Amino acid sequence: MAILDTNTSEASISPGRDRILRVAAELFLTKGYAETSLRTIAEAVEMRPASIYHHFESKDALLTEILSIGMDAVTTAFDAVASELDHGEASERERLEAHVGGHLRALFANHAFTAAHVTVFPFVPADVRTAAVPQRDAYEAQWTDLLREIAPALDNARTDALRLTRLSLFGAMNSAVQWFDPSEGSVDELAANIVGTLWNGLGSIASGGTD
Amino acid sequence: MAILDTNTSEASISPGRDRILRVAAELFLTKGYAETSLRTIAEAVEMRPASIYHHFESKDALLTEILSIGMDAVTTAFDAVASELDHGEASERERLEAHVGGHLRALFANHAFTAAHVTVFPFVPADVRTAAVPQRDAYEAQWTDLLREIAPALDNARTDALRLTRLSLFGAMNSAVQWFDPSEGSVDELAANIVGTLWNGLGSIASGGTD
DNA sequence: TTGCCAGCCTAACGATCGTTCGGTAGTCTC
DNA sequence: GAGACTACCGAACGATCGTTAGGCTGGCAA
Secondary structure: OOOOOOOOOOOOOOHHHHHHHHHHHHHHHHHOOOOOOHHHHHHHOOOOHHHHHHHOOOHHHHHHHHHHHHHHHHHHHHHHHHHHHHHOOOOHHHHHHHHHHHHHHHHHHOHHHHHHHHHHHHHOOHHHHHHHHHHHHHHHHHHHHHHHHHOHHHOOOOOOHHHHHHHHHHHHHHHHHHOOOOOOOOHHHHHHHHHHHHHHOOHHHOOOOOO | OOOOOOOOOOOOOOHHHHHHHHHHHHHHHHHOOOOOOHHHHHHHOOOOHHHHHHHOOOHHHHHHHHHHHHHHHHHHHHHHHHHHHHHOOOOHHHHHHHHHHHHHHHHHHOHHHHHHHHHHHHHOOHHHHHHHHHHHHHHHHHHHHHHHHHOHHHOOOOOOHHHHHHHHHHHHHHHHHHOOOOOOOOHHHHHHHHHHHHHHOOHHHOOOOOO
């Protein structure tokens, strides 16, 4: 899956450009956007600051593309899982687990790009944020629809249960990026684990019975 | 509950100082730490930049105190709930709901101070971060212990279920700060809602049965 | 009345920021 | 081999950053 050549009509893969994107995404993720200077990025890719402007219009444009790549990765993963599921007859739980697995795989495969979305997004310049919002909202809507299909009873405007469930799920999935090491454990196992927790609930294993 | 006079041995409440803390916390939360200049803070409190240095040693020191106030607020809330629960005989679910309510109340009462912890923390300067880590870890441990007591079966090192549950719960609680309006709905209802979702699980209301 | 100090000020410091201008090597085309 | 283009560079621009030095002012203590 070619994640790095977003909105490039031709397959014009520039090693320098890609390197900048990858390194900058990593730095933005770990240090923050404002905290990462173009000189830091340039040093990390063994270039001079001015050279970055040959590939990107501005620092903001660089960030915008990084965020877009990240959303593309998870959106593509979601669609791929959805079309796979179309063929068979999967249970609700299996559907959910498949999508969680897809999200997690995209998360770890494009680590810095997708994770940057989680941590950096609240603080990016207003222009960059508004540019990224539609893509984010669309992905969010895909999950909302999925959860609504799986558990229609959640869709109660008064209690916001659907929203809460989605947020809990995203919280669990996205925070995994900060502690789970895919080289040590299987991502599928992690997905099964997350869905299991969400599916069965705490009540089923509480020490004092099921209330 | 006097949240604002942390580590001040005497009750020396300075209006100017408190104002700076409150406004800075709000700005750090919404715009980010590096993105918020001392001149912006000064303007917001109707002072000159230099005046801030009469109250705080540096920008980092200001942030350090803000983070500390935030952790104090939730820790104090947790302890208060715990000592209240000591008297009666609460069920597991009631205990959990009481603590979630306590966390949420502290979250909304000291909005900017506690919420700053959630969004800003990953990017704060290294010195500030290491200073804040012990307080954070201690609060995290309180919740881990609580969840372990409520559902000992979660404590399985292989599957990380305990960790996942805590992260899901924190994800749901802390993200509430970004969309829940305490003037429109009751925080207790929100707590009951969050715990209800976590307790019963998705399986109990899935459209296709309980798997 | 004098002295002190908290609280805030003006003015400026050096450092660092994103960005731009005018190049120079190498490669490819005709 | 002339011209064009890609990829990069050195050097500098103005703006903004956190921070500091030194001064003013009003109220409280002696």
